[in-house]
Amino acid sequence: MPEIPLTPYARSLGIFVHGEEDGAPVLGFEFSSDVEGRPQHLHGGATSGLLETAGYALLRKELEQLGRAHRLKPINITAQFLSAGKQKTTYAKARIVKLGRRNANISVEAWQDNRERPIATAIMNILMAEPDA
Template sequence: MTTPDPRTELLPPYARALDMVITGLHNGAPLIEMPFANKVQGRPGFLHGGAISGLLEMAAVAAIQHALHERGDEATFKQVNVTIDFMRGGVRQTTYAVGEVTRLGRTMANVEARAWQDDPAKPITIAYLHYLLKRS
C-alpha cells in the first residue's frame, strides 16, 4: 500500500497531471508549485495560458479548502465566475501560485490568486474567482 503524498493529496488529478505540488504556506495559504515541462509549454519557451489558469484555479481551490477547514466548515463549493489578468509571459522555470480568500461568507467566497516565478511582488498573472458555497 502506498502512503499518500501530503503535497498532492489535496489536489485534484488535473493538478497532479501537471506535476503541481503544495510546498507549504505563503502568508497563511497553501503555496502551489508547478515545474516547467513540455506539457505546460505553449509557444516555444513560454508557459501555456491554460496551464497558468489551471495553476491559479488550483491555488484558489486550495485556499478555500484551507479557509473552510480552519473554521471547521464542511461546505462544498463550485466556481461561478473567474477573471484572469495576464501580465507577462511565464518562462522556462518553476511557477508558484497562492490564493487569498478575500471574502468567505455564508453563500459566497471570493478569492484572488496570484502566480509568479522570481518574485511574489511581480506576478505573471492574477485571477479573481467567485465560488458558491453549499452546506448539507
C-alpha cells in the same frame, strides 16, 4: 502543515505544494513540455489551472478549519495574464478577500523569479452550496 489533496488535473500538470505563507498554501509547478504553450513559454491554460488550484486549496483549508462542509461551485473565474511565463518554476498563492455564508471571493497571484512582478492574477467567485445540494 496538513496535506493538501490535489485533483487529478492538478497532478497531471505537476502541481505541488511548495510551502505555506501567512496560513495560505503556496503551490507551484516546474516548466515542462506538459505545461508549454508556444515554444519556451507557459501555456495560459496551465497557468490558469495553477491559479485556480491555489484558490481552491486555500478556500478548502479555511472551511475545514471553520468546521464548514460545502460543495464548491465556481460562479466565475477571471484570469489576467500580465507577462509571458518562461522556462522557470511558477508559484501561486491565494488570499480570501471575503468569506460569507454562501459565497467566497478569492484573489490569486502567480509569479516566477520575483513575487513583486506577477505573471498572472485571478479573481474567483465561488458558491458554497450545502453538501447535498
